[in-house]
Amino acid sequence: QVQLVESGGGLVQPGGSLKLSCGVSGSTLDYYAIGWFRQAPGKEREGVLCISSSDLTTYYTDSVKGRFTISRDMNTVYLQMNSLKPEDTAVYYCAASGVFCPSWPMEYDDWGQGTQVTVSS
Numbered sequence: 001q002v003q004l005v006e007s008g009g010g011l012v013q014p015g016g017s018l019k020l021s022c023g024v025s026g027s028t029l030d031y032y033a034i035g036w037f038r039q040a041p042g043k044e045r046e047g048v049l050c051i052s053s054s055d056l057t058t059y060y061t062d063s064v065k066g067r068f069t070i071s072r073d074m075n076t077v078y079l080q081m082n083s084l085k086p087e088d089t090a091v092y093y094c095a096a097s098g099v100f101c102p103s104w105p106m107e108y109d110d111w112g113q114g115t116q117v118t119v120s121s
Contacts, residue, residue, distance in 0.1 A: 002026045002096040002110045004034075009092060009115030012084055018117060020079040022094030029053065033097045034077040035060070036070065037105055038090035038117075048092070050101035051077060058101040063087075084119045092117050 008020040022034060035050035037060075047060025049070040057070055069080045077094060092115050095108035102108060 002032060004094050004096060004110060004112035006092060006094050006112045006115040009117045011118045011120065013121050014085060014119055016084050016119070017080070017082045018084065020081065020092055020094075020115060020117070022077040022079070022112060024075050024077065024096065029072055029075060029077065031099065033099060033101045034072065035095050035097065035101060035105070035108060036077075036079045037093045037095060038088075039093070039114075040087075040090040043090075045093075045105055046090075047105055049079065050097075052101050053099040056101070081117070084117075086119045088117060089119050090117060091115065 003025045005023045012018050033052040036048040037045055039045040050058040051070045051072050067083045071078045094112045096110045097108045
């Protein structure tokens with residue numbers, strides 16, 4: 001079992017940037033893939049990005065390519081979000097899986113509590 005805590009959300013203007021953090025405890029990141037997901041009001045949960053235990057990146061949606069970057073260190077996974085758009089507004093969650101990035105969010109084992117990202121002028 002892995003514990004995950006998201007932080008870094010907030011209010012940002014369109015075109016701005018935010019950096020989210022996913023703090024991981026209970027194990028080291030060497031053994032887990034960590035994914036970022038988001039859920040907007042009235043919408044289904046959407047996969048954003050995943051980074052595997054071997055530092056390979058998987059994009060779950062083309063809408064963030066060229067704007068979002070995922071990275072990791074000893075106990076934290078980061079989501080750097082640039083050129084933010086209003087449609088990026090959502091609660092962002094991180095989740096832990098096995099060594100490889102799963103194809104579907106239902107395959108993740110442990111989830112954080114989420115952090116709100118609001119993009120508005």
